[in-house]
Amino acid sequence: MTGTTVDLILLAFGVFGVLIGLTLLGEALRLRIGAHHSNPVIETYMTRIRSWWAMVILLSLALISGRTGVLILFAFVSFAALREFLTLTTKSQADHLALAAGFFVILPAQYILIGMDWPGLFGILIPVYAFLLLPIVSVLRGDANRFLIRVAETQWGLMICVYCASHVPALMTIHIPGYDGRAVLLIAFLVMVVQFADLLEYYFGRRIGGRKIAPGISPKTWAGLACGVTCAALIGGLLHWITPFGLFGAMAMAAVTALTGLFGNIVFAAIRRDKGIKDWSHLIPGQGGIMDQLDSVAFAAPVFYHLTRFFWSA
Amino acid sequence: MALTPPLNPAAPPFQTRNLRSLCTMDPTNPIRRFAASFTGHAITLFARFITAVRADWRGIEPVRRQRVYFANHTSNGDMPMIWSVLPPALRRETRPVAAADYWLKNPLRAFVGGEVFRAVLIERNPEGRTADPMARIITALNEGASLIIFPEGARNMGTDPLLPFKSGIYNIGRAHPAVDLVPTWVANLNTIMPKGEVIPLPLICTVTFGAPLHVDPDETKDAFLARATAALLALAPQPARAS
Numbered sequence: 001m002t003g004t005t006v007d008l009i010l011l012a013f014g015v016f017g018v019l020i021g022l023t024l025l026g027e028a029l030r031l032r033i034g035a036h037h038s039n040p041v042i043e044t045y046m047t048r049i050r051s052w053w054a055m056v057i058l059l060s061l062a063l064i065s066g067r068t069g070v071l072i073l074f075a076f077v078s079f080a081a082l083r084e085f086l087t088l089t090t091k092s093q094a095d096h097l098a099l100a101a102g103f104f105v106i107l108p109a110q111y112i113l114i115g116m117d118w119p120g121l122f123g124i125l126i127p128v129y130a131f132l133l134l135p136i137v138s139v140l141r142g143d144a145n146r147f148l149i150r151v152a153e154t155q156w157g158l159m160i161c162v163y164c165a166s167h168v169p170a171l172m173t174i175h176i177p178g179y180d181g182r183a184v185l186l187i188a189f190l191v192m193v194v195q196f197a198d199l200l201e202y203y204f205g206r207r208i209g210g211r212k213i214a215p216g217i218s219p220k221t222w223a224g225l226a227c228g229v230t231c232a233a234l235i236g237g238l239l240h241w242i243t244p245f246g247l248f249g250a251m252a253m254a255a256v257t258a259l260t261g262l263f264g265n266i267v268f269a270a271i272r273r274d275k276g277i278k279d280w281s282h283l284i285p286g287q288g289g290i291m292d293q294l295d296s297v298a299f300a301a302p303v304f305y306h307l308t309r310f311f312w313s314a
Numbered sequence: 315m316a317l318t319p320p321l322n323p324a325a326p327p328f329q330t331r332n333l334r335s336l337c338t339m340d341p342t343n344p345i346r347r348f349a350a351s352f353t354g355h356a357i358t359l360f361a362r363f364i365t366a367v368r369a370d371w372r373g374i375e376p377v378r379r380q381r382v383y384f385a386n387h388t389s390n391g392d393m394p395m396i397w398s399v400l401p402p403a404l405r406r407e408t409r410p411v412a413a414a415d416y417w418l419k420n421p422l423r424a425f426v427g428g429e430v431f432r433a434v435l436i437e438r439n440p441e442g443r444t445a446d447p448m449a450r451i452i453t454a455l456n457e458g459a460s461l462i463i464f465p466e467g468a469r470n471m472g473t474d475p476l477l478p479f480k481s482g483i484y485n486i487g488r489a490h491p492a493v494d495l496v497p498t499w500v501a502n503l504n505t506i507m508p509k510g511e512v513i514p515l516p517l518i519c520t521v522t523f524g525a526p527l528h529v530d531p532d533e534t535k536d537a538f539l540a541r542a543t544a545a546l547l548a549l550a551p552q553p554a555r556a557s
Contacts, residue, residue, distance in 0.1 A: 091505065
């Protein structure tokens, strides 16, 4: 067993510990209200925890299995997220082929290019080539009605759900001196920092209250944001041993990543409000859709990827 | 249980159960039954993978009651979607009412339509009809089956959310007043698999079941059809209703 695998298993057990604590808390609350009653808040909480268990186990297995496992997992995550996103965007039958190409050509190609370790091409496939080619495919069917809205919303979906999300597995392609073969740990670091920042921001934001960041769009407050980012920096510091960043580097990276993720969350709140929905789908019991989980990670991943490449890669 | 009409009326009647008979069209032989059940699972799995299809039981519970699900029809995928979201116990007792000319076109369709979906096949074209469609439907109801029907009679290709209903649903409600007539809205399938496209788009499909209707004793056909249309339309997501 390599050192990386040992570190991953340690991390997984750490997260399992947190989840066991949360599960026990829920069971204790259930016992307190008695077997004959059920409280919807507790039941929602328990459904959420169960979904968390499933997600953590799935991600741990993918990370332990290595590069291919991570690529396959994130390709499917992108697929499910894009499915939720494009369900709600503006489209017409003229876009059918372009959308099918997005799902069945562009998406797999992006992940294959990452698997081939070809940053020169996976960095421009969607922002340049999909951006230029998909509108051409659409326009050939000759429907100009709301054309710009159609192609723009499709491109936005591909950028977020495929391009940005694929920067999580793309972390494995960065070559860092003295960190060979350990890049999967960066994925664990990124996902943990962003998800814990989300949770803690939510908790402190509700506790403290204060001025809202974007009134009418999201209940997030400046105080909650500050607490979330500070906690993320502390968690990043605690996890610095799995990164090549050093203690303060890890704290700074965690803070920047968490901040981007939290703002990404607000952007997605605006999109949901615009489309008149509460959740993106019902795929994950108690948590809404894949997109509801992915929004902050997708925003944070490219920033994290480029900072890592800029400051630490060979 | 009486099944669909003979799949190939020209074939000689089935007589002895020998090895060759396993390859014949007899729907009771175990290999064909296994193949039918396997194909059924493959279809539900495919529907889930492509469209993450989900049921919204808004007006009824998914329990075993005799029901006629009447749905909007925009795509050939409508029926498999409704069929896929029904819990297995309900699915086994539910038979779609479908066009014989479509489902008997080739042996594969005859197998899928007749043995996987166990469709009640009706002849759409009045000329050269061998059986009255309504008689077939009533027979299936008498046998205790639930049904899936598309009261618009044909796929809706226009911009109107629904075409005018045919009178079949009213006659069913008259003949079987105790059976629940359940409005069932299939959302998004016209985008997932529009007519003339080959590749299905993976978008999320939702099947919404509304509150059941019954024909009132003194209700006219037109009044009931208007009520049924309104009940079905009320389940459509906002943009579909507005257009």
